[in-house]
Amino acid sequence: MTTQQRLLLVSARWDHLGGHSGLAPLGEQLDAHFVVQRVVPNLVDKLRVGARLAWGMLRERLLGTPRRRGWNPFYNRHGLLLETAARRMAQAQHFDVIFFEALEDHFDAFADARQWLKRTYVAGVSHQPPAWWRLYASSDNVFAAVDTVIALSRPAQAYLQQSGHANVQFVPHGVDADFFTPAAPRTLAADAPIEVVFCGQWLRDFQQLSDTLDVLATAPQRYTFHLVVPKFARNFEQHYRLAQHDNVHWYAGVTDTALRDLYQRAHLLFLPLVDATANNSVLEAMACGLPMVVSKVGGVADYVADGDAVFLTAKDGRHAADQLAWSVDNYATCTANAERARSRTASQLAWPVITARVAALLRAT
Known part of the structure; x- marks a missing residue:
């Protein structure tokens, strides 16, 4: 009997999306293929992130040293918190795979962890189209520490490959087709809008x-x-x-x-x-x-x-x-x-x- 691989899932619930929309069902479905553990920040993670951000602000004010902003202008405190928790959990126990559901939002500081994650495969989903990358992101290979990048369209796959990302695979986004289903047959009434x-x-x-x-x-x-x-x-x-x-x-x-x-x-x-x-x-x-x-x-x-x-x-x-x-x-x-x-x-x-x-x-x- 083959032992299932262990996967650490880095994900977030988007406030404007429910449990059947977006990527939420993907995490549930992965349970059938891996032993999945989800990243859950604890109090220590929150204190570490708070201290790091406070120290960056203090250095900027007193010494004029610019704070590290990251490659993505939309990367925020929540992304840093998820990465901090993922790093702690990956240090505490071995995972075969670490999977980021949204690389643009939740992958920045974690790249430094690859030096000690020799036996762990890192992968994630890139959500944005080529124009977003041209407008907001560096042309550098910002996902160099990611073993496999999953793009959600063929144009996005081609752009990331041209930007130097070695392993970019196109896999379509999914839908909960058991929940989102047709109802009664649709008809048009002559006197109704x-x-x-x-x-x-x-x-x-x-x-x-x-x-x-x-x-x-x-x-x-x-x-x-x-x-x-x-x-x-x-x-x-x-x-x-x-x-x-x-x-x-x-x-x-x-x-x-x-x-x-x-x-x-x-x-x-x-x-x-x-x-x-x-x-x-x-x-x-x-x-x-x-x-x-x-x-x-x-x-x-x-x-x-x-x-x-x-x-x-x-x-x-x-x-x-x-x-x-x-x-x-x-x-x-x-x-x-x-x-x-x-x-x-x-x-x-x-x-x-x-x-x-x-x-x-x-x-x-």
Whole structure:
């Protein structure tokens, strides 16, 4: 009988994502492939991080010595706390694999630990597209201490490889296809508005969304938009413009069940994007069999096949309004395409399938 390898999982729960969204199900699925122990900071870790940050501030004020900021401008105290706890746990006991669910957020100071982690394989998921790296991150090989980097789109994989990362593998993001499922068959009533869901905040094109609402204000067809956007992210002028429309309803802090209900009772997902690697909203909508109008940018093509959705190929509001109108006029075709997308999502992108691919990479050490 083969002994299961031991894996230390460095993960965080994102406040705006529930237990069925994002990467939370991945950690649960890894339990079937490894003996998993999750990083849990203790009081000593918190004291160490507090002392380190306080000493850095003191040196900066008294001696003029700049504090070490790290390679990522968004790396924060919580990331440092997780790394500190992971380092303590890895020193106390041996793990075959240390796996970071979000390298951009939680991998910086841990690179120094590789000098004494000779027998431990370090891997993690990179979430951001090439433009993010060009804008925010150093061109240096910041993941040199990571044995395997998992990219969530083929464009992101190619960019990281070109930047000097030796082992970058594309593995798609997964979805909880047992939770996000279709409900009753969708139909359009002649005298009822079209129910449209927009979900998320990162790399969403709020300008195109706002422009589209302006165009639709004079359209003969009535639309109702349900915008699921965290309150902390409602800080653009476009959000105020959107709130001036009386057919726009706002949601924040929704449960996974409430989010699924929105997908299930809506007629369309409308998701104009600036860029993407993987996208939770796209995967969840596909799993729910919801017809989609979505931007064909970044890694979207790695998840949404031709024919699965109606694609936005231009950035203006008129184009988007026309694509929505086409979807309504050809709704039977769109629902049939969405049913096919649901079937493919459940068979190829469900978390048990994706986790098996991740586990195979982590065990090939």
